[in-house]
Amino acid sequence: MRLDDLLHSTGEWLRGEGPESDVVVSTRVRLARNLADFPFPNRASALQCGEIESLLRERLQQLSETWQLTYWPLHRLSDLDRQFLVERQLISREHAHANGQRGVAIREGETISVMINEEDHLRMQAIRSGLQLDEAWREINRLDDELSERVCYAFSEEYGYLTACPTNVGTGMRASVLLHLPALTLTKQMEKLLRALQKMNLAVRGLYGEGTRASGDLYQISNQVTLGRSEEEILRSIRECVSDIVAWERNVRELLLREMRSGLLDRVHRSLGTLRSARMMSADETLELLSSVRLGVILGLLDDLTVPRVNALLLQTRPAHLQKIHGESLDSEEQDAVRARYLRAQLRHVQLN
Amino acid sequence: MKCFACGKQATVHVTNVEPGGVKKELHLCQACAEKMHLIQKKQIHLPALVHALLGAHLGPAAEELSRLRCPACGISFLEFRQQGRLGCPYDYIAFRKGLYPLLERLHRRVEHRGKAPRRRFLNSEDQRQVIRWRQELIHAVAQEAFEEAARLRDCIRRKDFHL
Numbered sequence: 001m002r003l004d005d006l007l008h009s010t011g012e013w014l015r016g017e018g019p020e021s022d023v024v025v026s027t028r029v030r031l032a033r034n035l036a037d038f039p040f041p042n043r044a045s046a047l048q049c050g051e052i053e054s055l056l057r058e059r060l061q062q063l064s065e066t067w068q069l070t071y072w073p074l075h076r077l078s079d080l081d082r083q084f085l086v087e088r089q090l091i092s093r094e095h096a097h098a099n100g101q102r103g104v105a106i107r108e109g110e111t112i113s114v115m116i117n118e119e120d121h122l123r124m125q126a127i128r129s130g131l132q133l134d135e136a137w138r139e140i141n142r143l144d145d146e147l148s149e150r151v152c153y154a155f156s157e158e159y160g161y162l163t164a165c166p167t168n169v170g171t172g173m174r175a176s177v178l179l180h181l182p183a184l185t186l187t188k189q190m191e192k193l194l195r196a197l198q199k200m201n202l203a204v205r206g207l208y209g210e211g212t213r214a215s216g217d218l219y220q221i222s223n224q225v226t227l228g229r230s231e232e233e234i235l236r237s238i239r240e241c242v243s244d245i246v247a248w249e250r251n252v253r254e255l256l257l258r259e260m261r262s263g264l265l266d267r268v269h270r271s272l273g274t275l276r277s278a279r280m281m282s283a284d285e286t287l288e289l290l291s292s293v294r295l296g297v298i299l300g301l302l303d304d305l306t307v308p309r310v311n312a313l314l315l316q317t318r319p320a321h322l323q324k325i326h327g328e329s330l331d332s333e334e335q336d337a338v339r340a341r342y343l344r345a346q347l348r349h350v351q352l353n
Numbered sequence: 354m355k356c357f358a359c360g361k362q363a364t365v366h367v368t369n370v371e372p373g374g375v376k377k378e379l380h381l382c383q384a385c386a387e388k389m390h391l392i393q394k395k396q397i398h399l400p401a402l403v404h405a406l407l408g409a410h411l412g413p414a415a416e417e418l419s420r421l422r423c424p425a426c427g428i429s430f431l432e433f434r435q436q437g438r439l440g441c442p443y444d445y446i447a448f449r450k451g452l453y454p455l456l457e458r459l460h461r462r463v464e465h466r467g468k469a470p471r472r473r474f475l476n477s478e479d480q481r482q483v484i485r486w487r488q489e490l491i492h493a494v495a496q497e498a499f500e501e502a503a504r505l506r507d508c509i510r511r512k513d514f515h516l
Contacts, residue, residue, distance in 0.1 A: 152514035
């Protein structure tokens with residue numbers, strides 16, 4: 001697998017299929033693990049980071065055939081390629097910008113990624129489109145079991161899996177669900193929802209993780225508590241909560257269709273119109289406009305587009321993807337012009353009904 | 354609600370429930386919270402928040418905790434408080450006194466109920482020993498004490514857990 005081979009697909013998380021995919025974009029379950037006999041990455045010397053990386057890379061290579069994993073040493077990739085992996089949700093921003101020997105193993109189809117020397121020695125995640133918490137958990141659990149037969153993890157009977165940050169100790173598990181909530185956002189229900197989620201000890205983040213703004217009406221909901229509850233208990237609480245949110249978002253969408261049909265039609269078509277005709281277009285504005293278009297497609301207001309097609313545009317207009325498609329690096333003003341041109345070309349043939 | 358530090362409108366509210374259920378509240382405006390590094394550019398800064406919460410509950414035990422240092426990786430409890438990141442797995446034992454109340458606050462129940470690794474895991478004594486050797490090895494190499502470095506490498510190799 002070459003990195004550029006990924007360029008023209010969207011990967012698993014934007015496939016636009018799976019249960020509840022009208023509201024749930026994707027599901028992710030990640031596990032944090034550490035070797036028992038090394039300092040955590042932030043405290044490890046350059047030499048130790050190298051030892052950790054080669055040990056774990058070697059163990060992953062033993063599994064690479066059955067698991068179809070390809071390994072990328074991040075310290076040898078360009079900034080652009082690392083940013084490209086961040087945009088595909090295969091590595092974290094922190095992992096992209098860190099120093100020292102580190103890497104990522106990616107499964108074909110991008111359903112699994114395993115980061116080495118992120119905040120913990122190992123961060124492995126399974127990704128699924130739609131709401132598939134159990135499937136994602138089962139898969140990453142199996143990989144974790146196989147790895148745990150080949151290395152000695154830092155684990156204690158009392159605290160569970162030991163992690164660099166006490167917020168991850170115990171199961172080391174963070175399960176997150178990426179939701180598209182345009183109707184709840186439009187009707188200003190989000191603040192109410194955020195307050196309720198906080199009370200349930202669930203965290204809400206934007207598309208690209210900790211500290212990012214929720215652009216494009218995309219919200220990531222994940223568990224905060226990792227200790228004192230089993231993996232199944234954590235997954236159950238998220239599943240129940242997400243089902244409620246999905247039902248709520250659907251209700252409001254139906255209400256909007258019934259009571260504000262012309263307003264909604266106007267919004268969807270204006271968004272599409274802007275995407276088809278603008279001469280300068282930022283990445284964030286693209287996300288916002290595509291959110292309305294995506295809603296229009298799902299509600300049957302636009303016949304000529306599909307959700308996977310909208311998702312592909314969402315990804316391909318992110319800065320690193322755009323520059324790789326264009327074939328050279330661009331400053332942000334050039335990016336805006338190239339992005340607008342790309343969107344015009346991609347949407348030229350869409351019929352407005 | 355007014356900012357505790359400057360009296361302007363407070364927009365950042367930190368509530369710390371101490372063991373025994375005593376609530377301590379801290380109200381700050383955006384600017385003062387940023388000054389105290391509790392938040393950065395409207396984002397929550399987790400290490401600093403952990404730091405603030407820890408500092409709030411420490412009280413009289415502060416001095417004892419400030420003297421704690423991990424015998425394996427060498428990080429002090431204060432360094433952990435500043436960075437919000439632990440140095441090695443043995444810190445969970447070395448810093449137990451300071452960590453336990455924090456874990457209680459973060460997770461409520463401090464008792465692992467999830468899965469366990471299939472393979473045996475290290476007892477904490479071995480863990481402390483090997484991480485200690487690894488740190489001594491860094492010093493030995495830096496000081497070009499090659500015989501000592503070779504001895505330490507042998508010790509570590511004999512305990513290889515990842516076979």
